[in-house]
Structure formats: structure tokens, C-alpha cells
Amino acid sequence: MSTSAAIEALKQALKVLPGVGPKNAQRMAFHLMERNREGARDIANALNYALETVRSCERCNTFCESLLCDICSSAKRNQSLLCVVETPADLEAIEQIGAYRGLYFVLMGRLSPLEGVGPEKLGFVKLNKTVAENEITEVVIATNITAEGDATADYTQQLLAPYDITISRLARGVPVGGELEYMDQRTLAAAFKDRRSAD
Amino acid sequence: MSTSAAIEALKQALKVLPGVGPKNAQRMAFHLMERNREGARDIANALNYALETVRSCERCNTFCESLLCDICSSAKRNQSLLCVVETPADLEAIEQIGAYRGLYFVLMGRLSPLEGVGPEKLGFVKLNKTVAENEITEVVIATNITAEGDATADYTQQLLAPYDITISRLARGVPVGGELEYMDQRTLAAAFKDRRSAD
Numbered sequence: 001m002s003t004s005a006a007i008e009a010l011k012q013a014l015k016v017l018p019g020v021g022p023k024n025a026q027r028m029a030f031h032l033m034e035r036n037r038e039g040a041r042d043i044a045n046a047l048n049y050a051l052e053t054v055r056s057c058e059r060c061n062t063f064c065e066s067l068l069c070d071i072c073s074s075a076k077r078n079q080s081l082l083c084v085v086e087t088p089a090d091l092e093a094i095e096q097i098g099a100y101r102g103l104y105f106v107l108m109g110r111l112s113p114l115e116g117v118g119p120e121k122l123g124f125v126k127l128n129k130t131v132a133e134n135e136i137t138e139v140v141i142a143t144n145i146t147a148e149g150d151a152t153a154d155y156t157q158q159l160l161a162p163y164d165i166t167i168s169r170l171a172r173g174v175p176v177g178g179e180l181e182y183m184d185q186r187t188l189a190a191a192f193k194d195r196r197s198a199d
Numbered sequence: 200m201s202t203s204a205a206i207e208a209l210k211q212a213l214k215v216l217p218g219v220g221p222k223n224a225q226r227m228a229f230h231l232m233e234r235n236r237e238g239a240r241d242i243a244n245a246l247n248y249a250l251e252t253v254r255s256c257e258r259c260n261t262f263c264e265s266l267l268c269d270i271c272s273s274a275k276r277n278q279s280l281l282c283v284v285e286t287p288a289d290l291e292a293i294e295q296i297g298a299y300r301g302l303y304f305v306l307m308g309r310l311s312p313l314e315g316v317g318p319e320k321l322g323f324v325k326l327n328k329t330v331a332e333n334e335i336t337e338v339v340i341a342t343n344i345t346a347e348g349d350a351t352a353d354y355t356q357q358l359l360a361p362y363d364i365t366i367s368r369l370a371r372g373v374p375v376g377g378e379l380e381y382m383d384q385r386t387l388a389a390a391f392k393d394r395r396s397a398d
Contacts, residue, residue, distance in 0.1 A: 003269055003287065004262040006249040013245035016238035018230045024218065026288060031217045032246070033253050033262060034307050039215035040246050046212035047231070047243040050205040054232050063203040063232060070202055088202065089225060108233050 007033060059130050061123040062088050062106040071095075071104060078102040080137040084127065084156055086110050086144060094142065102140075105130055110143060110152040122152070124159055131163055138166040145172055206232060258329050260322040261287050261305040270294075270303060277301040279336040283326065283355055285309045285343060293341065301339075304329055309342060309351040321351070323358055330362055337365040344371055 007029050014025040032040040056062070057069035064070070071077060081102025085091050091104050107122045131139070141156050143149035157167055173191035174183055183191075206228050213224040231239040255261070256268035263269070270276060280301025284290050290303050306321045330338070340355050342348035356366055372390035373382055382390075 003256070003290070004249075004253055004264055006245075006252045006264055007262050007287075010242075010245040010249045013238070013241040016231075016235055016241070017227050019223065019226070027218070028216050029249070030262075030287060032215075033249060036215055037250060039212070040250055042212040042215065043209075044243040044246040044250070046205075046209040047239050047246075050203075050209045050228070050232060051236060051239055051243070053205045054203055057202070063206050063229075065203055065205055088206075088229060091202070 056108075056123075056126075057106075059134070060104045060106055061108060061126050061130075062091055062104065076101070080135055081140070082131065082134075082136045082138070083140045083142050085142050086149065086152065090142065090144075102138075103134075103136075107143075107152065107156075110146075110148040111155060112148050119155060124155070127156070128159060131160060131165070136163075136165055138168065141167065141169045145170070255307075255322075255325075256305075258333070259303045259305055260307060260325050260329075261290055261303065275300070279334055280339070281330065281333075281335045281337070282339045282341050284341050285348065285351065289341065289343075301337075302333075302335075306342075306351065306355075309345075309347040310354060311347050318354060323354070326355070327358060330359060330364070335362075335364055337367065340366065340368045344369070 010029045010033075011022070011025045014020055014028050015022065017025075020028070032043075053065045054063050055065065057064045057072055058067050059072045060069060062069050062071075066073075078101050081100075082105055083094065083100060083102055084105045084107065085094065086107050086109060088106055091106055094100050094104075105123070105127050107124070107127070109117055109122050111117060111119065111122065130136075139156075139160055141153045143153045143156070153169055157169075160167055172187070172194055174180065174187060180188065209228045209232075210221070210224045213219055213227050214221065216224075219227070231242075252264045253262050254264065256263045256271055257266050258271045259268060261268050261270075265272075277300050280299075281304055282293065282299060282301055283304045283306065284293065285306055285308060287305055290305055293299050293303075304322070304326050306323070306326070308316055308321050310316060310318065310321065329335075338355075338359055340352045342352045342355070352368055356368075359366055371386070371393055373379065373386060377386075379387065
């Protein structure tokens, strides 16, 4: 037990952060109170501001501060192409390529029976609505190439099957720069199975 | 760049936490906004409450919410014994043994030229005052047994040399349960050098 109840309460509160255990929470609490009170105030203010302003985009479900996010409200984006991703971080990773000019839909997670995340906890109802109400001709499912990501992709594919749209999934294969000698068997097998015609 | 400026600001703010880089800050921000808004509010409130209430004990320099901490204001503690530690976490570790009944002094860090921490950034002025103004007969220097902790201990020892008090340091040696075969050379050398008389 700390000599300060306020520090103790702060430690408890910090433990909700992902990947932060009791020791780490204590280190953070001591660091903020002893070495960076300004930083602590910044965090508190940023949290309160985000809690007040951050909501979900009506169309793509990503974080934003208005009805529609910047991407959904941009006239420059291809309105007929929709890319389904797990998280806003994935959206940002794809935006950084700079090659994709369609819209997104962010599920806000992946199906994970072990963590108690079923379809009802993800954005599938909104996805259905977005596809139904917009002129979308192709959906690219870009979930992670993991067991949970694949299950999420399968579910998405089934959900969208009734619509008359092209559904595609990300190519699986050897990453650029990858050496076959060091590649795991499942990746190599996928690269063989999904081999493309030489052009 | 995030689609939300508030999330972006939150990520920046969270990066001041020790051990938290950009990726981790993003994960924390997304987690709080998507999965645990109540937890986010708890953190903001705990930070603000701690910023308002947490101060340094007038005597021992540890975190507390009143003029003197619970330990310094307790009549049950031995007022003539002072244990100098680096951090409140070290104080708590020693309290958990349950065997030490004296007072503490918390330096709030260790000397570290590499991190720009000189004596002026630690509690040495207050330590001098605490030793001068109280009836202390023995000081146990309990800094970490590291290069920085040892340098901090040496500095403390020099600072307190003018006083007519006994100064001791923690025993170095093989930890309880330690096997000699797996002990590093410096620990073994210290255990030999500081060998105690068999009783």
C-alpha cells in the first residue's frame, strides 16, 4: 500500500490500460506525480476532450468528431468501393500506402470467442446498413491474416453474400523482401495455392 | 494520421508515460475510446485528483496528502532510525518485510549523469534538513545495488559524514534461495568480501 490514497487510486485506474499490470501502473503513477505533472494534466485533458468529442462515423464506423469522417465526406473518394478492416489502425496503415481511393468500413475488432467478442459486439449491423444504402459495387475484406481475422472475414463474406457485389479478400503470400528459406509453412502453402499467372 | 484529431491528441499525451511508444499509445487510445470509456473517465479523474492532492511529506519526501505522511506522523515508529531509499516503491518493498520500524527518507530517484539527474534534482537538501532537525542516531542507506544506486549511496554517505551518526548500507551477497553456480561474478565477489562471522 502506498502512503498516498490518491496515488493508490491512480494506480488502480491505470491498470485498465491494455498491457499495463500493477508494477507498470505504479511506475507510471510515480513517474507522472514526481517527474511530469504537466504530462499528467495533458493526459487528463486529452482523455476528457476525447470522451466529449469522439464518436463513430455514421457510415464507416471509424472514430471521428462529426457525423461523417473526413474520408466518407470527401468527394475525391471512389464511392463504389468499400474496404472492410478490423480497426482504425488498419485503416491508417492502408491509407499510408496512398494507392486505395475507395471508402472504408471499420468493424472495431475481430470475432474472438475466447475473449467473448461475438458478431453483436462488432459493427456488422451498421455494415449491412452501409452496404444497403450506398452504391457499392466491390467490397475488399482486409482483416488480419490470423485465425480470428479469417473467421471475421468469413462472417463478413456470408453477411454480404445476398448483395449483388464483388467480394474480394487480401492476397496471402510471401511478403515483399521475404526469403522462402525463413518463411513458415502455412505462408508458403498459401503462396503456392494462390499463385498468380506470370505476366 | 487518425481520422480524429482528439484521438491524435490523446495518443500524443499518452506517449509521456514511461515505456509507452507511438504504437502502444495508439493501442491504448483506441482501446479506451472503443472498449472502455468508463475506464478512461476513471483515469482522467484519478489524475486530476492526484494532481490536486498529492504532495511531498515535509520530513521524508514521499508522496502523501497531508503535511506529514502516515509513517512520519506515527508514534509507533522509531524516531532515531532513518532509512534512505530511492523511490516510494522501495519504501513499500521494505515496509512489506514488516521488520523495519524506523523512519524513511525518499530521494525520489538516483544520480544518473546519463539521464541528466544530478544531486540538485534529488531530495538531498531536504535530507540534510531532516537529519539536522531530528534526533537521528543511525541512517541505513538502502539504494539499489546498481552503479547508479551505489553512486547515490556514496553521495548520501558524504553528505551525512559531518553528523555524529552511524551510517550503514544494505548487505550485498547471494540472495536467499540463490545457487552459487548461477550467480554472477560480482555478486559472488561481494558475498566473499562481505562474509559474516559464522554464529
